[in-house]
Amino acid sequence: MSSQWNVYESFQALLQAGPYHLALEGVLVMCIIWLFTAKKQPSKLIRLTKKEEEELIAEWMPEPLVPNPPKEDHPALHTRTIYGKPGRYLDLGTGEKLLNLGTHSYLNLGERPEVEEAALECLHKYGVGSCGPRGFYGTTEVHLKLEDRLAVFFNCEKAVLYSYGFSTSASAIPAYSKSGDVIYADEMVNFALQRGLQASRSRIVYFRHNDVEHLRELLEEQSRLDKKDPKKANATRKFMVVESIYINTGMMCPLPELVKLRQKYKLRLFIDESVTFGTLGPNCRGITDHYNIPMKEVDMIMANLESSAASSGGFCVGTEFVIEHQRLSGLGYCFSASLPPMLAAASIKVLDILESEGCELVVVLQDKCRQIQEVLSKLSSKLEVSGEDISPVKHLRLRESTGDREADENILRKIVEKAESHGLALTLASYLWEKEASPPLPSIRITVNKDLTTEEIQKVGEAIQKAVMEVME
Amino acid sequence: MVAHTELPAQVPHEKILNNKHFERCNNEKTPVNSAGGTKGKVHHQNGTTISTQNGYASPGYENSNVPNKKKIHQKEEECSIFVAFFTFLSYGVLLLVGHIKEFFSRATTKEKNREDIEECSPFTNFTIYLSYGVLFFVGYVKEFFYPPSTKEKNREGYVPLYIGFESFYTRNVYRRIQDCWNRTICSVPGAEIDLMERYTPDYGWTMKLTGKIIKCINAGSYNYLGFAENKGPCHDAAEHTTKEVGITTSSPRMELGTLEIHRELEQLVIEFLGVEDAITFGMGFATNVLNLPSLLDPSCLVLSDEFNHASLILGLRLSGATVKVFRHNNSEDLEKKLREALICGHPRTHRPWKKAIIVVEGIYSMEGSICDLPNFVRIKKKYKTYLYVDEAHSIGALGPNGGGVVDYYGVDPKEVDIQMGTFTKSFGAAGGYIAGSKDLINHLRVTSHAQIYASSMSPPVAQQIITSMSIIMGKKGSGEGRRRIQQLSRNVKYFRQRLRQMGFIVYGHDDSPVVPMILYLIPKIS
């Protein structure tokens, strides 16, 4: 029952109210007045006079846009040009064709006519560019088909496609890991992963290359700290980022032990399989296939399509829960144009080939890798080879460094130049030395091509031997 | 303002008075305006009254024999008090109404800026908040009773990968309207496009294709000059290149990834832009993200426009430079913030900055505005800073020769220190470039992340750029390039004009091919 309410009665009540109430109301009114007059935090700048400001501005002398431009004879300004089609043999303009041991075409699928035909067929339908990001009419049927095929190939639920290999790693990691999270990464991860780690603003803990014991120690330490502050631990995500075969060293990661650590300390595992896509495992499904580890133990696999898949771009595969997140928060996915459809169509054809002949291709490639490893290890005592037997990426280093990195690089560069004259196209592994987290030693990166014949492999050994003799003796 | 009639010739009053033709007027005491032979008064416009003696108040008659009879200025007839009162009342009302109106909306006599943003009505504002409020409220209530059950499998005991609240907007608002984005096409994105229809069986959680294809007019792809085509010279050249050179290089530019076609492309870009040197990359997004860190370091100052693209934001963040944001396209705000930052130095150490860069875009893809380049160049010169212009959308689409915003304003390309752009939009390909002085490009060739670690551009893509750029420059296609540029410009003007006529609120500059048409309310979108 609502009683009648009277303004007059209310005023009466005001006058009869307890003094505490009126005092409180008085205080509140003072608060309101104080709030009205409170200023924003005062700026701590000392106000200078106009004349002083003008003087300061006139005095300021910026350095030139490029303070130390490289000298004209810097080797990066004179990179070699390839004429014609790159394949198993390269034409560097020296007259004869050189055997290609420098580009990342491990399975040599770029030379297959069916891949080219698939690309051309798509070109006739879609043109070259897709003219838009995935969100704005840049998604074609071809992209969706490639994503489905990749998911099926890796026995995962979903895949997401990027238009550049570098952006894949650099965009995928910051989408999950934010400031306040912890990432355990191998110290030799490649540069794209390092950019991703930096962009994520999380705390990065590097463990020694392939050193599971070191990682175990670090995780133990962290779990002790977690026990002291369980609330914080419950809000901190932990990730582990490794590569299947490290492109900087050629070594393979010990995945079974890493998976055990992951299960024990509740980390999330991201693997970068750029080198091993289609080149490892009895069914050519990569490192999980090689070690026979079910896909549910791995949270996400990232890879690029620029090496074995003879195309462009990159992808991530995993469960739907993990992957679909990138469609809205992967920067390289949302804010960039999609992959040109003809390159996606080429990748679909490559997947067809891998699914039908992949097992044989892997066997042949690994055999060639072993042969090259044998040949390289019997080389001169000045060089040592690093890398797994079955890794398609190997590094040749100076056994005894001169102590100065630039001098080492120069020696290796001369070896590469001499090797050219003996019919071999090698490449010095290029790094951005100042920006790398743990710069590797200077080396010549050798990539193995599946179609190398035994004679050619012998020739490789001889040519490098001759080149080394010419340069170092 | 008011029509002013005068006597045909300036006849002095005495002459009129002395004129014997006026005699008759005076005697009859009636006003005379025309040849009527009556005497009376001649009323001038300026209010004086002259009594006349003769009928004709007309000039030319000089000799008069009439004696100078001075007439007494008679009092004029007055209107009634009533009429006078109403006169004052009417003036009073008009002035009062005028004052009140101008108090609330100041009279604008300045020329309307080509980019003035029209505000929506307050009612629209209220309905926007109402719609968001309803959606959020419904979302909260629903999630209170049915918590979102996106649980991960095989990961019990793990810290949850996502914070549920952060996808609140996605779950409740975006899900209902997500049909607007990520649409699949199955044809070349030309003037007409084939859309694959989708439906959702579960209120937007998943989308499935029905299999039907809808033919639409394409107003959504970034295909400004129409070079995304599957017929014609671009297509033929790309096909030829695919057969000759393949589709991939599998190696970074620094190692074994440089083909002849890359060198040809860079030469063409140099010629197109009128710069000293240029370098190209395989992805436009990566061009910004991977090169800004090699140009900037933590001791540099960057003044960046409010609405810069995510690639610029990420690149600036990775570089570690101090970034100050100025209001969109506002050169006064830029100057103020630049002065403050230069005077104070680094915020922590107070050391002077090593260098300062202004980062802007040519055309902003979400606002449709064109950057105010002449003012930025003026400020850049005054304060000795450098200028970085990202012409992702404007290259090829603006300017009489398709040279982008630099061409549009007629600014000397040497004034813009770093010109960056992408080939995705106007050239129908993929990739990006940076152009500038030889020192700058040499530095980038040595230190750019993309040159050292990322694969080089795919050959057919490079060929597409070469062909389309040659057509735009006029080297091929016999005037096709010029025709396309002019057609684009006409289309832009017509389209914007028609939208405005129909009453829509359209943002952006009148010449920009990006046309944001504001809908305001979420429920209207889908």
Added chain:
Amino acid sequence: MLSGGHGEVNPNSSWHSSRGAWLSYLAGVLALHLFLLSIPLISIPTAWTLTNVIHNLANYLFLHQIKGTPWQLLDQGKSRLMTAWEQIDYGQQFTTTRKFITIIPIVLFLLTSFYTKYEFNHFAINFATLLLVLIPKLPQFHMVRLFGINKY
């Protein structure tokens, strides 16, 4: 859903001061009050107290309990640990929006006291909720978490 750009890293910090937000806030409070008044079982003083209490509870819940943003931002998780109040204007104190949102509960309390004829029971409830709302808004309480509640 990625949100925010360069000039506006966190839209949560500025939507409170955007055009029409204050009016909508006041309109919402008014609508709640009218709804409560229209229920025949509730007397006028009770309606006022209920309005005040509900408003203060909602204010506390939405501004001081909920942390983070309903969108994903480009700032890599910096605002995940901040409540909505702490995010307004990026933590700058005494801005116009903050003053407005602080003054509304006080004005509402004053009005409620008037309309409830200064009875002690109503006063106690209203004052308690007023304290609940006002104390977290003090600049000294920026990023302070008592007893570890709501820290992560």
